[in-house]
Amino acid sequence: MANRQQLSILKQGSIPWNEWRKKNPDIQPDLHEAGLAGANLQAVNLSATNLNGADLASTDLQGANLFGATLLEADLHEANLHKADLGFADITFADLSRANLTAARLWKADLTAARLAGAELTSANLTMAILRETDLTGANLNEAVLNYAILVETNLRKANLTGCSVCGLSAWDVHLEGANQTNLIITFSNEPAIAVDTLDIAQFIYLLLNNKSIGEVVNTITSNVVLIMGRFTPERKPILETIRDELRKRHYSPILFNFEQPLSRDFSEKVRTLAHIARFIIADLSPYKSISQELRAILPKTVVPVQPLLNGMRRLYNLFPDFKQYPWVLPGYHYKGLTDLLASLEEKVIKPAEEKARELERLQK
Numbered sequence: 348m349a350n351r352q353q354l355s356i357l358k359q360g361s362i363p364w365n366e367w368r369k370k371n372p373d374i375q376p377d378l379h380e381a382g383l384a385g386a387n388l389q390a391v392n393l394s395a396t397n398l399n400g401a402d403l404a405s406t407d408l409q410g411a412n413l414f415g416a417t418l419l420e421a422d423l424h425e426a427n428l429h430k431a432d433l434g435f436a437d438i439t440f441a442d443l444s445r446a447n448l449t450a451a452r453l454w455k456a457d458l459t460a461a462r463l464a465g466a467e468l469t470s471a472n473l474t475m476a477i478l479r480e481t482d483l484t485g486a487n488l489n490e491a492v493l494n495y496a497i498l499v500e501t502n503l504r505k506a507n508l509t510g511c512s513v514c515g516l517s518a519w520d521v522h523l524e525g526a527n528q529t530n531l532i533i534t535f536s537n538e539p540a541i542a543v544d545t546l547d548i549a550q551f552i553y554l555l556l557n558n559k560s561i562g563e564v565v566n567t568i569t570s571n572v573v574l575i576m577g578r579f580t581p582e583r584k585p586i587l588e589t590i591r592d593e594l595r596k597r598h599y600s601p602i603l604f605n606f607e608q609p610l611s612r613d614f615s616e617k618v619r620t621l622a623h624i625a626r627f628i629i630a631d632l633s634p635y636k637s638i639s640q641e642l643r644a645i646l647p648k649t650v651v652p653v654q655p656l657l658n659g660m661r662r663l664y665n666l667f668p669d670f671k672q673y674p675w676v677l678p679g680y681h682y683k684g685l686t687d688l689l690a691s692l693e694e695k696v697i698k699p700a701e702e703k704a705r706e707l708e709r710l711q712k
Contacts, residue, residue, distance in 0.1 A: 349381035349401075357383070361391040368392050384422075394432075404442075424462075494535075498546075512536075513549045515557075521546065571600045574621050576641065577631030578605065586685055587631060593692055599626070622649040627700035632679065633658035646673045650711075652703035654696050655679040656688075677703060 353376050357364045368376075376396040384402045390410040399419040409429045417437040424444045434454040438461050445465040450472075457477045464484040472492045479499040483506050490510040498518040505525040512532040523546065530542045533553045541556075543549050573594050577587050591601040602621060622628060622645045630642055632655050646653070653676045670676045680695045682688040688696075 349378045350376070354378060354381050357381075357388070357391075358386070361388055364388075365390075365392045508546075513546065514553060516546070516550060516553075518546050518550060570626060571598065572621075572625045573599045573601050574625040574628045575601055575603045575631070576618075576628060577603075583631060583633070586688065589685060589689065590629060590692070590696075593689070594697075597693075597697065619645055619649060622651055625651050627652040627654060627704050629654050629656060629696065629700070631656045643669070646670070646676065650675055650707060652677060652700045652707065654700045656696070657681050658683075675703060675707060 356367050357378065368374075376393070378393075378401055379397045380400040380402075381398070382402045383406055384404045385406060386403075387407045388411060389407055390412075391408065392412045393408075393416050394412045394414040396413070396416045398413075398421050399417050401418070401421045403421055403423045403426050405425045405427075406423070407427045408431050409427050411428065411431045413428075413431055413433045413436050415435045416433070418441045419437055419439050421438070421441045423446050424442045426443070426446045428443075428446055428448045428451050430450045430452075431448070432452045433456050434452050436453070436456045438453075439457055439459040441458075441461045443461060443463045443466055446463065446467070448463075448466055448468045448471050450470045451468070453471060453473045453476050455475045456473070458481045459477055459479045460481065462482045463486050464482050466483070466486045468483075468491050469487055469489045470491060471488070473496050474492055475495045475497075476493070477497050478501045479497065480501065481498075482502045484502050485505045486503075487507045488511055489507050490512075491508075492512045493516050494512055495515040496513075496517070498516065498521050500520045500522075501518070502522045503526045504522050506523075507527045508529075508531065509527050510530050510532065512535075514533055514535055528545045531544065531546065531549045532540055532542055533549050533556070534541045541552070543552055575587055575590055575594075577583055587603060591603055594601040602625070604618060604621065618641065628645075628651055630653055632642075642653070653673075655670075655676070657679045658681075677699050680691075682691065682695075
């Protein structure tokens with residue numbers, strides 16, 4: 348329970364409390380589980396105060412100093428925190444639903460699993476804030492600052508993010524259904540403004556503009572990635588790994604995709620994504636029809652050269668007649684074994700795929 352003497356002073360109002368704090372700068376107030384619902388505590392100094400589990404519902408904390416306070420599981424729903432300072436505060440598992448946090452300072456605040464559904468956060472500063480599993484459903488973050496904030500499994504459904512500053516923001520598995528993501532600013536206030544319209548694009552463009560190595564990676568991805576598709580059975584694995592090693596020697600960036608397990612819908616999307624960024628695809632179709640279904644899922648929407656490999660003499664189109672309709676599928680290369688494949692990899696596999704890639708580039712210009 349809260350310290351009774353301290354709680355009694357606080358209930359007298361902000362002025363007596365702030366005077367007591369000035370006289371006792373070394374005392375860290377203990378107001379955990381204090382009942383302060385509906386109190387008028389404008390401009391109160393509650394910095395570094397233990398407010399864990401406190402009832403601050405509908406409390407007026409406008410301009411309050413809560414810097415470094417601990418508010419674990421505190422009830423702040425519908426509280427007025429306009430221009431309050433919550434920097435470095437621990438607000439984990441707290442209830443701030445429908446709270447007014449307009450222009451509040453939440454710099455480096457930990458809001459893990461906090462509930463802010465319907466909260467008003469216009470112009471709030473959440474720089475480097477932790478928003479892991481935070482519920483911001485329907486919250487208004489218009490022109491809020493989220494620079495370097497961490498969002499993991501954050502619920503932003505139907506939230507308004509218009510005009511947010513999101514430089515260096517890290518977002519993973521964020522729920523954005525129905526959210527307004529327009530005009531997200533990815534440059535700092537002292538730089539010419541660059542705005543984009545989704546968090547995903549904001550993260551990517553920010554990295555592209557501010558990390559030279561990312562630009563190099565993008566260039567590598569668009570020119571050197573080769574997707575190798577096959578089933579990694581004990582018999583096939585040495586062949587696929589040899590192809591990968593040979594591609595590396597030729598300065599390609601091979602990506603091996605193992606289809607040993609059936610694909611889920613989500614994983615099929617990942618395969619298509621990788622196929623889209625590949626320079627060309629090498630598809631090992633030995634044993635016959637081993638990855639034919641996976642390949643059929645890619646071919647209709649992915650105009651990327653596909654070089655099938657077959658261990659044997661049966662013709663590709665006899666096995667897969669539907670492949671004829673895709674001009675980016677090359678005639679299958681038949682090899683007798685690993686030695687044969689190595690000897691002809693450059694001439695029979697890589698060279699035809701590169702020629703087809705250049706042909707497709709010319710057609711797309």
